[in-house]
Amino acid sequence: MNILLIAGGWSSEREVSLNGAKGIHKALLRLGHSVTFFDPEHSLDGLLAAAREHDFAFINLHGSPGEDGLVQALLESIGCPFQGSRSTGSFLALNKSVTKQVFLDNGLPTPEWEFLAKRPSKDWRPKFSYPLFIKSNTGGSSLGLSRVASDEHLSESLDHLFATESQLIVEPLIEGVEVTCGVLGQVALPPILIEPAEGSAFFDYDAKYRPGGAREICPAPLPETITAKVKHFALKAHEALGLSGYSRADFIYSPDGSLHLLEVNTLPGMTATSLLPQEAAAVGLSFDALIAKLIQLGLTDNK
Structure with missing residues (x-):
């Protein structure tokens, strides 16, 4: 297929988006696709024209535009298929105060705010x-x-x-450790336990992207009952927000055994060592196989 890889943009997460796009680009080529790179920061006005010339769009934007549903809405308007959630779910999930209302309405535990x-x-x-x-x-x-x-x-x-x-x-502040759990299709993946390196008070930007900034353990060494609950909550949040394709839910697991759902990411990090690809690897999906699966789900969801 001819695939339009959309990354970059103008949010504060621009560099994260571009770094992830490098690996996605290589994977798409290995899978036999032809790839055109498109950066909305330079040519947003040309997005529809570019999309019309391609069979599929792979979105690797973080923040706005991208996770806010704007790019998805444009692609939907011309019937161009893409991976991940459609515009409405993307719009809801990006807004933390809105998602918390949805969580509470669906019986999902989330910190006060x-x-x-x-x-x-x-x-x-x-x-x-x-x-x-x-x-x-x-x-x-x-x-x-x-x-x-x-x-x-x-x-x-x-x-x-x-x-x-x-x-x-x-x-x-909720005392505990960070746990994250991806959803792929309609299946919750094995959770990851995150331990920031010594000197990091929490899983901040530096801990996320600096080599050795955090210890990420997959599958998370949690009691079976807690693992089952994490996966259940991640899938329930995915469904409550009307998401599709994939997502990643972030939690705090407290010493008293309680779980606190923080947020859901509709376009999670997609370097080969990012959290969701690690979880996919734990169930036997290589990075290339994960990209292929996301394209397959995108084609199905956009019919």
Whole structure:
């Protein structure tokens, strides 16, 4: 097939997108496809014209545009098939405060939160005790994220984050370890337990992308009952948001045995060593086989 590989864009996660696209490009060539690279940052106005000349679009954008459903909606308008979720599910899942409402409505456990549509007044205080997290309502890769330990750091963190983000959410610190679980088709994959390296307080951007920044254990060494619950919640969240193809749900697993669903990613990282490809490898799918599966699912979902 002639495949249009869409990556780059203009979000804060641009470099993550471009790095992942390199491996996807090579895999597509190994699978026998012809590939045209398309970067919306340089030529968004030409997307429809380019898509019309291709059989399929493979989207590897992070943040907006891409995870917000904009590119998906454009492709849908001309009937160009693509991998992953369609525009409505993508739009819902990118907005953390919205997804949390969907989670609660479907009986999925998620931490409490406060939504900040604008910079609050200087005397504003969150309803949660310190330490807490303030993060972008629509960002990813742990960019636009701040751990706040006291009133003294609150104003500085808000100023810093609102300088680049239009909306934020505030969440209490949930003690525990990070667990992530991918969904491929209608099957939940083996979860991964994430242990940030010494010196990293949490799984931040540096821990995610610096070699040795975190220890990622797959399958996660969790009790069987917890593994089953993680997979159940990941699949239920995928379905509740109306997603298709693939997704990845992120959790905190607390010492008391409770699980807390943080968010769902509709375009998870896709380097060969990213989290979802690791989970696919655990069930016998090579990176190339995973790419082929996503194309197959995309062709089926877009009929």
